[in-house]
Amino acid sequence: MGLHTGEPIVTDEGYIGGDVHRAARVMSAGHGGQVLISEATARLLDSRAELSDLGEHRLKDLSAPERLYQLGEVAFPPLKTLYRTNLPVVTTPLVGRERELEEAGALVRSHRLLTLTGPGGSGKTRLAVHLAANAAEDFPDGVFWVPLQAIRNPANVEHTIAAAVGADDEPIAHVGSNQLLVLLDNFEQVVEASPTVSSLLTGTPNAKVLVTSREPLHIASEQQYPVEPLLLDDAELLFDERARGGARLPRDTRGGADLRAAR
Numbered sequence: 001m002g003l004h005t006g007e008p009i010v011t012d013e014g015y016i017g018g019d020v021h022r023a024a025r026v027m028s029a030g031h032g033g034q035v036l037i038s039e040a041t042a043r044l045l046d047s048r049a050e051l052s053d054l055g056e057h058r059l060k061d062l063s064a065p066e067r068l069y070q071l072g073e074v075a076f077p078p079l080k081t082l083y084r085t086n087l088p089v090v091t092t093p094l095v096g097r098e099r100e101l102e103e104a105g106a107l108v109r110s111h112r113l114l115t116l117t118g119p120g121g122s123g124k125t126r127l128a129v130h131l132a133a134n135a136a137e138d139f140p141d142g143v144f145w146v147p148l149q150a151i152r153n154p155a156n157v158e159h160t161i162a163a164a165v166g167a168d169d170e171p172i173a174h175v176g177s178n179q180l181l182v183l184l185d186n187f188e189q190v191v192e193a194s195p196t197v198s199s200l201l202t203g204t205p206n207a208k209v210l211v212t213s214r215e216p217l218h219i220a221s222e223q224q225y226p227v228e229p230l231l232l233d234d235a236e237l238l239f240d241e242r243a244r245g246g247a248r249l250p251r252d253t254r255g256g257a258d259l260r261a262a263r
């Protein structure tokens with residue numbers, strides 16, 4: 001059981017909003033018989049005497065770590081949270097991309113190398129971090145984000161991967177048979193390093209690689225998924241959300257027409 005306190009938005013289809021998701025994430029982090037309580041709920045209690053502090057955890061979304069408490073002192077296995085990751089914290093909601101998350105999510109499950117391709121600004125990075133977070137359950141040894149935008153020399157890619165996964169020098173020995181996901185973000189300017197990715201895949205049995213790149217890597221076993229810019233409706237919603245400082249509103253009150261007129 002999970003308890004969280006917040007202010008949902010009431011719609012015809014029920015309660016929606018970030019706190020509803022958060023409550024679901026808190027619930028799904030626990031085990032049968034365990035009662036988890038978020039910081040927001042814990043703060044409302046008169047006494048925290050019966051709570052065990054379980055520390056900060058990243059839940060299975062891309063929000064900042066959250067302190068979780070458990071009611072009582074019974075010992076349970078570690079929480080089912082997304083704590084083995086360096087994925088960036090995302091503070092604005094993902095707009096659209098339901099179909100892409102499903103299709104590309106299936107490709108992450110069925111392939112070891114998936115490259116999201118598309119022009120700059122089409123949303124590859126954003127989609128990739130959500131895909132990686134969604135897939136976290138399949139990677140008990142971690143999900144590692146390797147931002148490459150600052151790397152100009154392909155010879156430095158191997159070292160950058162090593163640093164991200166916590167290896168001292170070359171990553172293959174360190175990764176071994178671990179089940180982990182490496183997200184190589186903005187690969188286009190170091191495409192000459194594609195043999196490094198090949199070696200990582202052939203040298204490890206279980207690691208998977210998700211790449212964002214304007215250009216494919218053109219190596220064996222690569223599966224490509226083109227990322228089209230957002231549909232107009234979604235793009236308008238995104239514009240709308242940015243204009244309102246990130247607060248997500250239900251579609252029917254979003255005032256898209258006004259914003260369209262204002263542009």
Ligand SMILES: Nc1ncnc2c1ncn2[C@@H]1O[C@H](COP(=O)(O)OP(=O)(O)O)[C@@H](O)[C@H]1O
Nearest residue numbers: 093094095097119120121122123124125126127
């Ligand atoms: N589906 C989306 N929902 C919300 N913001 C998005 C979405 N897709 C892209 N963005 C935002 O648009 C900008 C460009 O997207 P990005 O993923 O960096 O593109 P790319 O990696 O293809 O160059 C970023 O600020 C990103 O957060």
Ligand SMILES: [Mg+2]
Nearest residue numbers: 124125186212
């Ligand atoms: Mg990018």
